Amino acid sequence: MIINMETAALDDTARARFYEICGPGRFPAKAEETRLALRAKIAARGVYSLYAPARPADGTLELDGVRFSCPAFPSGPGWLRVCAYILTIGDIEIPAPDIFERYLADVWGTAYAEAALARLRAVLSEAAAMELNAGELFASPSYGPGIFGMDISEIRGLFAVLDGPGIGVTLTESGFMLPQKSLAGLIFFGDERAAPGRAWDCAGCASRRKNCEYCAASRQGV
Secondary structure (H helix, E strand, O other): OEEEEOHHHOHHHHHHHHHHHHOOOOOHHHHHHHHHHHHOOOOEEEEEEEEOOOOOEOOEEEEOOEEEEOOOOOOOOOEEEEEEEEEEOOOOOOOOOOHHHHHHHHHHHHHHHHHHHHHHHHHHHHHHHHHHOOOOOEEOOOEOOOOOOOOHHHHHHHHHHOOHHHHOOEEOOOOOEEOOOEEEEEEEEEOOOOOOOOOOOHHHOOOOOOOHHHOOHHHOOO
């Protein structure tokens, strides 16, 4: 299923994330000028599919015949659905005459991509709850290539089960997504049995420190 996201619905979250990265109140005039130039090019879209059951065994999970592996996958009876997704905010490159402006544009791009992921997670949580005729569900962080110890090569599995090109996202031979400000991964949804006692930070990660140098968990707000 494809979802289109209004940029206005992402603005507040993106602005908050930008200043988390850069520091509160930093260079406000230049930052806003860059944001407005970039914002005009944003076209946030995602493609996703919900699956059941969502109970990985020994860090592996099979979706549509494709096996995914991550040592930190959650497990237990409380996990009721898993969603595979690919999203992008589109090709947002803007001409920037100096390094500082390119830096600001890059941070804004990251902030809007993460805002789109937060929006997608909320939409998916509602969809999963409706499918299960349940109340509010608990949503895990996103498990994606290079995050929580998942190998970067797992990105190919996500493109095998989802139509990335259908939303304008392609995969290079080396495994990088284009446009650059694109994200992909798996999000788990569960009831109250899934939430208690689960640590989502680095200290509680079960990844056995694999790929820590690539891990973006600290930027996922977990």
